[in-house]
Amino acid sequence: DTAVSQTPKYLVTQMGNDKSIKCEQNLGHDTMYWYKQDSKKFLKIMFSYNNKELIINETVPNRFSPKSPDKAHLNLHINSLELGDSAVYFCASSQDWGDHQPQHFGDGTRLSIL
Amino acid sequence: GENVEQHPSTLSVQEGDSAVIKCTYSDSASNYFPWYKQELGKRPQLIIDIRSNVGEKKDQRIAVTLNKTAKHFSLHITETQPEDSAVYFCAASRGYGGSQGNLIFGKGTKLSVKP
Numbered sequence: 001d002t003a004v005s006q007t008p009k010y011l012v013t014q015m016g017n018d019k020s021i022k023c024e025q026n027l028g029h030d031t032m033y034w035y036k037q038d039s040k041k042f043l044k045i046m047f048s049y050n051n052k053e054l055i056i057n058e059t060v061p062n063r064f065s066p067k068s069p070d071k072a073h074l075n076l077h078i079n080s081l082e083l084g085d086s087a088v089y090f091c092a093s094s095q096d097w098g099d100h101q102p103q104h105f106g107d108g109t110r111l112s113i114l
Numbered sequence: 115g116e117n118v119e120q121h122p123s124t125l126s127v128q129e130g131d132s133a134v135i136k137c138t139y140s141d142s143a144s145n146y147f148p149w150y151k152q153e154l155g156k157r158p159q160l161i162i163d164i165r166s167n168v169g170e171k172k173d174q175r176i177a178v179t180l181n182k183t184a185k186h187f188s189l190h191i192t193e194t195q196p197e198d199s200a201v202y203f204c205a206a207s208r209g210y211g212g213s214q215g216n217l218i219f220g221k222g223t224k225l226s227v228k229p
Contacts, residue, residue, distance in 0.1 A: 041201055043158065043219040056216055090157060100146045100165055100207075103217065105157040 023091030120220025
């Protein structure tokens with residue numbers, strides 16, 4: 001069983017569309033994250049959620065709206081997609097919020113904007 | 115904000131040689147430093163981590179050293195093998211303002227091990 005699973009794996013869409021990416025973890029972790037990895041492989045944190053509550057929004061445009069229906073799921077909805085949104089989006093989870101917590105990553109969703 | 119610098123950006127070694135990747139961080143309150151390996155098209159995977167109360171940690175062919183005074187830490191891979199070829203990322207935890215769980219990543223080092 002995959003510990004952190006994301007769907008879809010690939011997403012190709014037109015500029016201006018709205019799309020969602022889903023993430024689920026079966027590790028029993030309290031904390032989940034979304035990262036963006038750009039074409040230069042730079043990994044940047046976008047959001048952190050702890051027990052369904054938003055902890056950190058790292059100055060991400062409000063076109064990006066995460067939603068956590070329960071602590072095992074953290075979905076990412078993106079409105080009005082732009083060319084610069086093309087990237088690989090990784091979901092991750094950790095035991096809880098705080099230092100020294102290893103983060104486990106999903107396999108990523110490759111988003112391509114045409 | 116916190117910054118993590120990673121060097122070199124690319125590293126090519128012969129099979130069997132050692133590889134060293136170095137990172138520096140700016141936030142003196144950081145106290146958790148993981149290293150991730152990312153193979154082409156795959157997810158980042160944690161390979162080793164170190165906490166600030168430890169100066170060195172080793173796991174088989176991989177070791178990490180930490181110098182908190184100088185604010186730098188390094189990854190050492192000995193007896194490299196072709197399957198070690200990947201992009202390696204260092205990271206440091208944020209120390210303040212409720213962001214302690216967040217990691218700031220370096221820009222990655224592409225390691226190539228030639229047979």
